[in-house]
Amino acid sequence: xxxxxxxxxxxxxxxxxxxxxxxxxxxxxxxxxxxxxxxxxxxxxxxxxxxxxxxxxxxxxxxxxxxxxxxxxxxxxxxxxxxxxxxxxxxxxxxxxxxxxxxxxxxxxxxxxxxxxxxxxxxxxxxxxxxxxxxxxxxxxxxxxxxxxxxxxxxxxxxxxxxxxxxxxxxxxxxxxxxxxxxxxxxxxxxxxxxxxxxxxxxxxxxxxxxxxxxxxxxxxxxxxxxxxxxxxxxx
Amino acid sequence: xxxxxxxxxxxxxxxxxxxxxxxxxxxxxxxxxxxxxxxxxxxxxxxxxxxxxxxxxxxxxxxxxxxxxxxxxxxxxxxxxxxxxxxxxxxxxxxxxxxxxxxxxxxxxxxxxxxxxxxxxxxxxxxxxxxxxxxxxxxxxxxxxxxxxxxxxxxxxxxxxxxxxxxxxxxxxxxxxxxxxxxxxxxxxxxxxxxxxxxxxxxxxxxxxxxxxxxxxxxxxxxxxxxxxxxxxxxx
DNA sequence: CGAAATATACTACCATACAAAGACGCCCTC
DNA sequence: GAGGGCGTCTTTGTATGGTAGTATATTTCG
Numbered sequence: 001x002x003x004x005x006x007x008x009x010x011x012x013x014x015x016x017x018x019x020x021x022x023x024x025x026x027x028x029x030x031x032x033x034x035x036x037x038x039x040x041x042x043x044x045x046x047x048x049x050x051x052x053x054x055x056x057x058x059x060x061x062x063x064x065x066x067x068x069x070x071x072x073x074x075x076x077x078x079x080x081x082x083x084x085x086x087x088x089x090x091x092x093x094x095x096x097x098x099x100x101x102x103x104x105x106x107x108x109x110x111x112x113x114x115x116x117x118x119x120x121x122x123x124x125x126x127x128x129x130x131x132x133x134x135x136x137x138x139x140x141x142x143x144x145x146x147x148x149x150x151x152x153x154x155x156x157x158x159x160x161x162x163x164x165x166x167x168x169x170x171x172x173x174x175x176x177x178x179x180x181x182x183x184x185x186x187x188x189x190x191x192x193x194x195x196x197x198x199x200x201x202x203x204x205x206x207x208x209x210x211x212x213x214x215x216x217x218x219x220x221x222x223x224x225x226x227x228x229x230x231x232x233x234x235x236x
Numbered sequence: 237x238x239x240x241x242x243x244x245x246x247x248x249x250x251x252x253x254x255x256x257x258x259x260x261x262x263x264x265x266x267x268x269x270x271x272x273x274x275x276x277x278x279x280x281x282x283x284x285x286x287x288x289x290x291x292x293x294x295x296x297x298x299x300x301x302x303x304x305x306x307x308x309x310x311x312x313x314x315x316x317x318x319x320x321x322x323x324x325x326x327x328x329x330x331x332x333x334x335x336x337x338x339x340x341x342x343x344x345x346x347x348x349x350x351x352x353x354x355x356x357x358x359x360x361x362x363x364x365x366x367x368x369x370x371x372x373x374x375x376x377x378x379x380x381x382x383x384x385x386x387x388x389x390x391x392x393x394x395x396x397x398x399x400x401x402x403x404x405x406x407x408x409x410x411x412x413x414x415x416x417x418x419x420x421x422x423x424x425x426x427x428x429x430x431x432x433x434x435x436x437x438x439x440x441x442x443x444x445x446x447x448x449x450x451x452x453x454x455x456x457x458x459x460x461x462x463x464x465x466x467x468x469x470x471x472x
Numbered sequence: 473c474g475a476a477a478t479a480t481a482c483t484a485c486c487a488t489a490c491a492a493a494g495a496c497g498c499c500c501t502c
Numbered sequence: 503g504a505g506g507g508c509g510t511c512t513t514t515g516t517a518t519g520g521t522a523g524t525a526t527a528t529t530t531c532g
Contacts, residue, residue: 024317024514024515024516025515025516026515026516049482049483050483050484051483059516059517060516060517060518061484061517061518062298062515062516062517062518063515063516063517065484065485066301066302066305068484069302069305069306070305070309073306073309079484080483080484080524081260081483081484081485081523081524082482082483082484082485082522082523082524082525083482083483083484083523083524083525084482084483084484084524084525085483085484094399097396097397097398097399097400098399100344100348100397100399100400101341101344101397101399101400101403103344104340104341104343104344104345104400105337105340105341105403107340108336108337108339108340109340112336160333161333161336161337162333163330163333163334163336163337163407163410164333164336164337164340166406167337167341167403167406167407170402170403170406171399171403174399260484260485260486261485261486262485262486285512285513286513286514287512287513295486295487296486296487296488297487297488297514298485298486298487298488299485299486299487301514301515315514316494316513316514317493317494317513317514317515318492318493318494318495318512318513318514318515319493319494319495319512319513319514320512320513320514321513321514
């Protein structure tokens with residue numbers, strides 16, 4: 001039996017983003033499963049039975065089913081009709097494609113951000129970067145990853161293109177698990193890259209911001225071969 | 237009562253893409269509803285009752301519910317818990333954001349396509365363009381729009397970035413209805429723009445391909461004000 | 473002994489029934 | 503006559519039973 005545990009309470013205020021205590025049961029189950037998959041508590045290849053998950057979460061099979069459909073839409077799980085549902089393995093090919101698309105979107109966002117940035121989002125980003133630096137310092141890579149997500153979300157919002165974040169969020173699903181593995185290493189350089197991006201934006205240099213973003217998103221390329229070699233069972 | 241009709245049969249082989257006769261009932265209902273919404277057979281503001289749709293399609297409420305959840309995920313409908321589900325109005329703001337993100341992705345795809353294109357996809361695109369030109373000539377704008385979709389999908393696939401199409405498909409939902417309205421006008425110039433993009437790709441000129449794509453995707457900007465003025469009730 | 477046919481157990485999928493919550497109209501009260 | 507409280511209706515959300523299809527283990531036949 002697969003054993004995993006996801007704290008619903010005891011988290012910071014950020015839990016409201018990914019694991020809302022409000023919302024339908026289906027949404028809660030989906031958020032919890034998503035986190036469990038991304039953190040590899042549910043490793044690739046795990047069979048997900050509707051009945052088993054329903055029992056574990058204390059709900060019926062129907063909300064669980066809807067949660068799994070939602071996860072299947074972002075390709076985190078694969079539903080085989082009348083056969084079963086399982087956590088998909090990390091695909092290097094899809095990761096490379098996802099990175100390409102994400103780079104296309106985020107460099108454009110960075111370029112636009114340099115032409116005018118929402119003041120409210122700007123100050124929030126400063127707070128986020130400080131919090132992220134602290135998380136990095138104490139090695140809390142899960143918290144770090146959530147702040148990273150919030151940074152990129154705030155960046156899109158600040159550039160007056162919230163829709164960009166929605167597109168990124170779906171794409172990111174293909175990369176998150178591999179990123180989670182690489183974060184075991186040093187996190188502080190990533191914060192510095194974030195700061196470099198914001199510095200370029202602040203001085204209105206769109207090209208520099210885009211280039212800094214490109215550099216930032218290329219980071220995963222360096223770590224990927226090593227991670228893949230260390231965990232061959234997680235990849236397809 | 238809202239009356240609409242979507243042909244499940246009588247279509248070309250392309251129906252297999254958006255309205256698969258196979259697949260679960262939920263997927264079929266979702267595809268039919270999506271088409272009805274995009275073609276404005278179900279105009280913005282329409283209330284969508286799970287029970288009513290279920291009866292109309294001869295299935296139970298459950299598959300319909302899953303279909304609506306899928307549509308809500310791409311923001312085509314809005315589900316108000318315990319209150320009702322309705323077709324969202326076209327948002328110019330979101331359309332502009334969607335166009336921005338789409339331009340970011342597709343210009344990058346075009347640029348990459350110029351560095352190497354899948355031969356199989358290349359010949360398929362030629363066939364598509366011919367079919368699209370014919371559809372434009374006889375004024376079949378719905379068929380035209382489907383070929384347009386297939387063109388952009390084949391382009392992403394040919395550039396070895398199928399994932400890009402998935403991202404675009406979600407984003408496109410915000411633009412499709414407005415595009416549907418503008419297609420009442422001339423369609424042939426759009427085919428020529430497609431051909432210009434492919435010509436640039438064929439000669440390996442990435443920058444020209446990207447610029448041609450940017451030009452192509454900017455077309456909607458010219459028509460949008462007129463459409464919005466003519467159909468104010470469709471917009472928010 | 474091997475291979476094919478069969479029985480069984482499991483799955484997602486669909487249908488139906490029930491529950492909870494907001495919207496609306498009605499009636500009573502001030 | 504106007505405003506507030508209450509009951510009813512409609513809506514989505516959830517629970518549960520039943521069905522068809524698939525994989526696996528078992529049995530049976532060559």
